[in-house]
Amino acid sequence: MQGRRSLCTMTPIPGILTDRRFRRMPGSSKQEKPIGIFDSGVGGLTVLKALRMRLPDEHFVYLGDTARLPYGIKSPGSVLRYARQAATHLKSRDIKLLVIACNTASAVALADLQRELAPLPVIGVIEPGARAAVQARPAARHLVLATEATVRLGAYGMAIREFDREASVNELPCEMLVALAEEGWTSGSIAEAIIRRYLDPQLGGATSPQSIILGCTHFPLLRETIASVAGGGISIVDSAGTTASVVARRLQDESLHRPPGGGGRLELLATDGPRRFARVGGTFLGAGLSPEDIEVVDL
Amino acid sequence: MQGRRSLCTMTPIPGILTDRRFRRMPGSSKQEKPIGIFDSGVGGLTVLKALRMRLPDEHFVYLGDTARLPYGIKSPGSVLRYARQAATHLKSRDIKLLVIACNTASAVALADLQRELAPLPVIGVIEPGARAAVQARPAARHLVLATEATVRLGAYGMAIREFDREASVNELPCEMLVALAEEGWTSGSIAEAIIRRYLDPQLGGATSPQSIILGCTHFPLLRETIASVAGGGISIVDSAGTTASVVARRLQDESLHRPPGGGGRLELLATDGPRRFARVGGTFLGAGLSPEDIEVVDL
Numbered sequence: 001m002q003g004r005r006s007l008c009t010m011t012p013i014p015g016i017l018t019d020r021r022f023r024r025m026p027g028s029s030k031q032e033k034p035i036g037i038f039d040s041g042v043g044g045l046t047v048l049k050a051l052r053m054r055l056p057d058e059h060f061v062y063l064g065d066t067a068r069l070p071y072g073i074k075s076p077g078s079v080l081r082y083a084r085q086a087a088t089h090l091k092s093r094d095i096k097l098l099v100i101a102c103n104t105a106s107a108v109a110l111a112d113l114q115r116e117l118a119p120l121p122v123i124g125v126i127e128p129g130a131r132a133a134v135q136a137r138p139a140a141r142h143l144v145l146a147t148e149a150t151v152r153l154g155a156y157g158m159a160i161r162e163f164d165r166e167a168s169v170n171e172l173p174c175e176m177l178v179a180l181a182e183e184g185w186t187s188g189s190i191a192e193a194i195i196r197r198y199l200d201p202q203l204g205g206a207t208s209p210q211s212i213i214l215g216c217t218h219f220p221l222l223r224e225t226i227a228s229v230a231g232g233g234i235s236i237v238d239s240a241g242t243t244a245s246v247v248a249r250r251l252q253d254e255s256l257h258r259p260p261g262g263g264g265r266l267e268l269l270a271t272d273g274p275r276r277f278a279r280v281g282g283t284f285l286g287a288g289l290s291p292e293d294i295e296v297v298d299l
Numbered sequence: 300m301q302g303r304r305s306l307c308t309m310t311p312i313p314g315i316l317t318d319r320r321f322r323r324m325p326g327s328s329k330q331e332k333p334i335g336i337f338d339s340g341v342g343g344l345t346v347l348k349a350l351r352m353r354l355p356d357e358h359f360v361y362l363g364d365t366a367r368l369p370y371g372i373k374s375p376g377s378v379l380r381y382a383r384q385a386a387t388h389l390k391s392r393d394i395k396l397l398v399i400a401c402n403t404a405s406a407v408a409l410a411d412l413q414r415e416l417a418p419l420p421v422i423g424v425i426e427p428g429a430r431a432a433v434q435a436r437p438a439a440r441h442l443v444l445a446t447e448a449t450v451r452l453g454a455y456g457m458a459i460r461e462f463d464r465e466a467s468v469n470e471l472p473c474e475m476l477v478a479l480a481e482e483g484w485t486s487g488s489i490a491e492a493i494i495r496r497y498l499d500p501q502l503g504g505a506t507s508p509q510s511i512i513l514g515c516t517h518f519p520l521l522r523e524t525i526a527s528v529a530g531g532g533i534s535i536v537d538s539a540g541t542t543a544s545v546v547a548r549r550l551q552d553e554s555l556h557r558p559p560g561g562g563g564r565l566e567l568l569a570t571d572g573p574r575r576f577a578r579v580g581g582t583f584l585g586a587g588l589s590p591e592d593i594e595v596v597d598l
Contacts, residue, residue: 066373067367067373067377073572074365074571075571075572077571078366078571078572148575175478175482176478176479176482178478179475179477179478180475182474183474185475185496189492190492190493190496193488193489193492194489197489272376272377273372273373273377276447
């Protein structure tokens, strides 16, 4: 499957650059190296978007493991294996920091990858998400909407209670929300009805949540509809923004910041289906993509 | 991942038997060998159910490639590779006939697998589905509901027009229906609204279909809701029953029929997540399953 790459692209996204030119960039100091990001598919593009807004001068290489998506319904053993392969591929592209932009992979693989890839900094999305939720609403009742695998591992509950002993956490698997976001049906009566089906049993009683955490990178696309169903007074939290802040701080701490000027470049990789990646991914990234913008790699 | 197997199971499904005992069965004549079936996940269990009803004395080995599901949004190259691995695994279990119980894999891989596995008979679900549709409604306007990959390949259109030159065929990708069936939301207002969203633009005009083909093995679970949205006068066709008839005829032709008596045995394999397989698969098979009924294999 190797070999599909575009040497020259013209797209509404500024700074898409192919692998070949990227790797041959002159003067590749430590600071010039790209930040690697991976997700099971296009969901992590919501995190990439936040990172590019926060760090416009950084280069990014994004890998969507579309051949094996979704991770959220698979076993921890499989998710760990896939995450390891994605991380190894990105490491071979000489990245300076790795972001696991997938909640399921963060829940399963963060500790292993941090240990195995050291001294490369590896950052997941769950701890930043948990921190954001606790900051927005201390000592609160949190409801985490996530995939089946993330819920089963209880990673949000553990992370939140580490920051806030008085918090209570309930985690709810919501697979249909992944399908909704992928299909682009992010608002309207069907999206509302599906969100109601998940949320209604949680809302209104004595244990009604004060905070809803979007514990899957697909869910920020449904943020407004989730907020309207949840009603006023409930904080809606996602980890994209806080993850970007954590990454920015880490770059500063380790003097890995790329100096301003010239703008950062973006490279997009997928393990399968560049056509679908371009179509669905454009929605997530908030910009037009064409299949030629995506390089297909085999892990 | 090898090694998870149950030597003794007690479930409401009669005849579940583990691999080890299956392979050591005494007197394994050609007729005694099992029929192999594979699908990307649990969808093909609707085909297995029809096969077991039609051929209650046959042994079956079903493999759900749950580690790589869904196939329907992946590229033909990946689907062919996965199908080949699944078929090779089943062949190693000494099957007498192979059923590709997945529309996408049938569209992509049938011809290759027939050639590569010869003289083992290999049967897909698309030709039987097309034949059923044409028999139910000659010279009709057919609407095929399927996955993105099946639609892109246009396999139903080709198969139907081969049987019936006067038929017209429209193929529609309906990914949300896969998610609905997996979540078990097969009736009620949400299922209806989603089906309406796909069907309404197709219904009522001069090109309104006279026949709807369920071109994905997940969709028979939504049959009643699809029929009620479509309204009277439209045939709803799926390939499970016709596939079972094609298999029965082939066994007869090649003298591979297992003689009556004792009842057929069933073995269930998955490449990942036996818990989810048991929970979701039970709905598809129309019988209770427990994770211990499923052997996890690595392809």
